[in-house]
């Protein structure tokens with residue numbers, strides 16, 4: 001298992017991993033996010049919220065039918081993608097390493113607040129099976145994948161600020177399993193912040209973001225105080241995400 005333990009800023013770990021994978025060391029500051037702001041608009045009422053169609057209405061809502069149409073096919077949430085037993089197997093492998101680290105809260109310039117993280121290349125058999133399923137459903141056949149899996153542990157008080165993934169370091173697709181807690185992922189169109197969609201990431205679900213939603217929308221994981229989906233409160237507890245990525249072509 002390759003672990004980068006002294007990286008300042010969670011999302012930077014990813015860029016470092018990707019740069020390692022590319023085999024091209026670079027000098028200077030690592031920039032993985034293209035924009036970060038902490039000005040996520042609060043949407044505590046349900047006026048103007050449009051729900052997804054049958055099959056997606058339980059996990060997708062947004063500001064207009066048009067924006068839902070824009071993201072359709074590029075976002076997906078597969079509820080109950082893993083069983084309770086598989087969640088336990090993942091936690092059993094991850095907890096010992098995570099517990100040795102402290103949550104990071106105090107770096108003002110980081111895209112993540114209240115987190116600890118690791119990456120993992122080698123997994124036991126149950127987890128290898130789970131990750132094989134994730135990769136099979138999420139990535140185009142033949143797509144070069146990033147070997148190490150990124151694991152992000154958000155404290156109950158933690159959250160991920162709005163950011164756009166860098167096309168330099170990230171491929172077309174990101175797929176993440178949510179362990180321990182439900183949460184809300186918000187995507188906001190960079191060119192027009194009135195256009196947004198929320199994804200309800202239920203515990204043990206798999207989300208997949210592809211193409212345009214990666215690069216034209218910011219994405220964020222809401223803090224507990226703001227965590228609502230379609231007007232319904234979604235309590236955010238400690239949450240661990242297990243994230244697979246492909247490489248840029």
Ligand SMILES: O=C(O)CCC(=O)C(=O)O
Nearest residue numbers: 152160165176219241243
């Ligand atoms: O924790 C998550 O599932 C989201 C991670 C994220 O925003 C990212 O890797 O770009």
